[in-house]
Amino acid sequence: MERISNIQEMQKRATELRLQGKKIGFVPTMGYLHEGHLSLVDAVRKSCDVLVMSIFVNPTQFGPNEDLDTYPRDIERDEALAKERGVDIVFYPHAEDMFPDGSLTWVNVEKITEVLCGASRAGHFRGVTTVLTKLINILKPHEMVMGQKDAQQAAVVTKMVEDLNMDLDVIVAPIVREDDGLAMSSRNTRLSPENRKQALVLSRSLKDLKKELNEGLDLKSALENARQKIELTANAQLEYLEARRYPSLELTDRLTDRTLIAVAVKFAGVRLIDNILVKHEK
Amino acid sequence: MERISNIQEMQKRATELRLQGKKIGFVPTMGYLHEGHLSLVDAVRKSCDVLVMSIFVNPTQFGPNEDLDTYPRDIERDEALAKERGVDIVFYPHAEDMFPDGSLTWVNVEKITEVLCGASRAGHFRGVTTVLTKLINILKPHEMVMGQKDAQQAAVVTKMVEDLNMDLDVIVAPIVREDDGLAMSSRNTRLSPENRKQALVLSRSLKDLKKELNEGLDLKSALENARQKIELTANAQLEYLEARRYPSLELTDRLTDRTLIAVAVKFAGVRLIDNILVKHEK
Numbered sequence: 001m002e003r004i005s006n007i008q009e010m011q012k013r014a015t016e017l018r019l020q021g022k023k024i025g026f027v028p029t030m031g032y033l034h035e036g037h038l039s040l041v042d043a044v045r046k047s048c049d050v051l052v053m054s055i056f057v058n059p060t061q062f063g064p065n066e067d068l069d070t071y072p073r074d075i076e077r078d079e080a081l082a083k084e085r086g087v088d089i090v091f092y093p094h095a096e097d098m099f100p101d102g103s104l105t106w107v108n109v110e111k112i113t114e115v116l117c118g119a120s121r122a123g124h125f126r127g128v129t130t131v132l133t134k135l136i137n138i139l140k141p142h143e144m145v146m147g148q149k150d151a152q153q154a155a156v157v158t159k160m161v162e163d164l165n166m167d168l169d170v171i172v173a174p175i176v177r178e179d180d181g182l183a184m185s186s187r188n189t190r191l192s193p194e195n196r197k198q199a200l201v202l203s204r205s206l207k208d209l210k211k212e213l214n215e216g217l218d219l220k221s222a223l224e225n226a227r228q229k230i231e232l233t234a235n236a237q238l239e240y241l242e243a244r245r246y247p248s249l250e251l252t253d254r255l256t257d258r259t260l261i262a263v264a265v266k267f268a269g270v271r272l273i274d275n276i277l278v279k280h281e282k
Numbered sequence: 283m284e285r286i287s288n289i290q291e292m293q294k295r296a297t298e299l300r301l302q303g304k305k306i307g308f309v310p311t312m313g314y315l316h317e318g319h320l321s322l323v324d325a326v327r328k329s330c331d332v333l334v335m336s337i338f339v340n341p342t343q344f345g346p347n348e349d350l351d352t353y354p355r356d357i358e359r360d361e362a363l364a365k366e367r368g369v370d371i372v373f374y375p376h377a378e379d380m381f382p383d384g385s386l387t388w389v390n391v392e393k394i395t396e397v398l399c400g401a402s403r404a405g406h407f408r409g410v411t412t413v414l415t416k417l418i419n420i421l422k423p424h425e426m427v428m429g430q431k432d433a434q435q436a437a438v439v440t441k442m443v444e445d446l447n448m449d450l451d452v453i454v455a456p457i458v459r460e461d462d463g464l465a466m467s468s469r470n471t472r473l474s475p476e477n478r479k480q481a482l483v484l485s486r487s488l489k490d491l492k493k494e495l496n497e498g499l500d501l502k503s504a505l506e507n508a509r510q511k512i513e514l515t516a517n518a519q520l521e522y523l524e525a526r527r528y529p530s531l532e533l534t535d536r537l538t539d540r541t542l543i544a545v546a547v548k549f550a551g552v553r554l555i556d557n558i559l560v561k562h563e564k
Binding site for chain 2: 007011015018019021103104105106107108109110111112129130133134137138140159160163164165166167
């Protein structure tokens, strides 16, 4: 496995691979890898010749009161896991090279970044879309894979790629969960044992909600039931629980083609998200 | 000469050329070509194998009260001129394909877009940087050439390319002038015969200013002399006349390494710009 941290070297390598006719698959991560990230590698393995994983804790997507400093990092463990999973190149640039003093350029997707996580995290998605534009220009991928866990991020990035005519396919891979249902996240390690148990309310309330919808309950009532379950859980601070059309992210009070039910809950300062995508046959 | 208007077809063609190892040179234009545009073709001819010119009157860089509707267009004449000058591919996409309903993504360069032309043309540079990002993603050029006539645009686009790690070189080609000194512009055709003569004050006052600087006059006095010449010209509405460091575009009251002296003047609603770049040996 190659390890590259120099931007120019990586870009040159990508150009070389393209000239050799290789198909490049790109897995963007902030490191501290878990099975969720590694499943993304699997999602582009068959369709691509060279699998590139970026590991970069992007400062521009953290707000001033967010957890940039405490975000978990372990590059050696990450490299071992990436290698084991068949990654060909790990790219881990330095923050001061990616965003040197005097950077002035931002890529911004409007509207769909202002709801859900974007409502409470001003500038977050602008940081995500800007860093991904940079990474795409450096890595020149044919395919990029995003996790469904960050459903809004997947919708925003897919929209950016389409709007800016970036020549790559965005693949969205399903959420990977712990045995008990908790969606995998690097932030899970920061939950206290008590909060870790309480955090199951996210996946459980969504699972129940889906079941209720299947049984014919209306969306509004099913959402209300899920909301109550979360609000009754000790230490759970509900940030949002919403149903939105996917991928336009417009609020909806009835099931559409694809409806995203997304939830964000804080436990003692650790912010967790989860979601389900409900498909509706007409 | 190839003529392509379909975005996907152009992108596929560019990918093909890249795979063949061809070097692509890109000349972005809004059409209604004059010698200024055609000189840009010359600027990338030697270093590139395939010369692509885009012709696209970009609606997103015109303000609501600007001259989008009256901006001159003549695609047949443009094609003939491009072919004669050795352009290999003319790309002229449709506005509704470039900016379909529901586009939400913008590329924005901060600060240096808020001065000079940007001060009076809100959103103009955002339109320029967004369309150029799209065109770069479609055409995949190795080199892109901008005219020094739009000095601020050249600085903004160079900054964007650097900040977003776009893998191409931006070349800035010198201003081409009519025999009497007027900087070439598609807008010149919209000047009345009287205004056409009066418009010479832009190039003449800049030329005098440069001479005065060479003779040792201080920057402030030289600027003041130029300002008076413009303000005394009938029908000339001075918008700005400023000295700024290049390419940071910070205001300066003394000559720096490279100092941009830029001017914008309106004649009966037709807005003309011109500039000189003064190099200063320390």
